Amino acid sequence: MLKLTEIDTFYGDLQALWGISLEVREGEMVSLIGPNGAGKTTTLQSITGLLRPAKGSITFDGHDLLKVPPDKIVDLGVSMVMEGGRVFAGMTVLENLELGAYGSRARKERFETMEHVFKTFPRLKERLNQRAGTLSGGERQMLAIGRAMMSKPKLLMLDEPSFGLAPILVDAIFEMVKGINKQGVTILLVEQNVRAALELADRAYVIENGRIVGEGSGEALLSYESVRSAYLG
Template identity: 55%
Template sequence: MLSVENLHYSYGAIKALNGISFKVDEGEIVALIGANGAGKSTTLSNISGILHPQQGSIKYRGTDISKLPPHKVVEAGISLVPEGRRVFSRMTVLENLEMGAYIRKSKAEVNESIENVFTRFERLKERRNQLAGTLSGGEQQMLAIGRALMSKPKLLLMDEPSMGLAPMLVQEIFSIIKEINDSGTTILLVEQNAYMALSVAQHAYVLETGAIALSGTAEEMANNPAVKKAYLGE
């Protein structure tokens, strides 16, 4: 479904990505794990069109998307849940969801998707007319996920969905991630919480200073001594 080949990206003299390659098969959850500054968010920014690779290719269903602007990437079927949630704080919950559906033409289908989000996130339904900036961190994360789902993506990119959340909410967010995947959406998950990421993923890649250091099934990564020591606190 998604194939990243020899991806390079630098911020000035700082090399953020140094020739990484990985793939995401349809129906999977694939986790990218690694420390701060490893290049995880830069990878997602390149896939989503926010940044463009300086070398290498990004192919989605066989088509190179590495030069597409973000709105064209969304139209192709890829949506991003950004790091830090990035909800539109001065807009209501409902308005945020409507913004997520900007590429869709049918009002009836948009309304149906809004109701689907409210069925999945009942707390958002209760707060549909509340300003997004007044929501709790967990509710904002749910809104960011709901907004990304409004474009009906085939591939959902998630950047640190558990960041800054209480442990109980982290469990809830990962249950939602699993549920979204079970309902047919492929997920590329960037996450510092390696334990939770590996618990829901099928495959995983470990990024270290802009390069893939390890890769394999999520089970293999969870049992790998180097991964245990560096990321699982063992």
């Protein structure tokens, strides 16, 4: 479904990714783990068009993503939740959700989609006319995921959805992500919480210093000695 082949991405003059190749198949939940600054976020941003790789190719459902303008990538069914959610704090919950369905494909069905999102995140319905800036951290994360769901994605990418949340909320968020995956949405998950990420995922990639250094099923990586010592302590 999603395939990255040998991509190099730069921040100005600084090379952040070195020949990254990875694949996500339809219906899978794939995790991308690695230390801070390894290039996890950069990889996601390269897929969404926020950054453009200098070399390599990215295809999604047969489309060459490097040839698609950033604002049209959502229309193809790729959605991303940035670290910390980044909701539009000055706008209401409803407006945030509406903007999630900004693309022409999703806009037509936005009312049905919204009902669907409320089933996963009933809390959002209660807060509908509140400004997003007044929500709690967990609610913001729910709104960010709900907003991403409004675009009816085939592939949902999440950047550190557990970041800064209380442990009890973290579990709840992961449950919700699992639920979304069960509904048939493919997931690419970037996480610092390695154990949870590996337990949840069908497969995972390990990234260090902008390079892929390991790959395997979640279970396999969990038992893998170097991963254990590096990330699980």
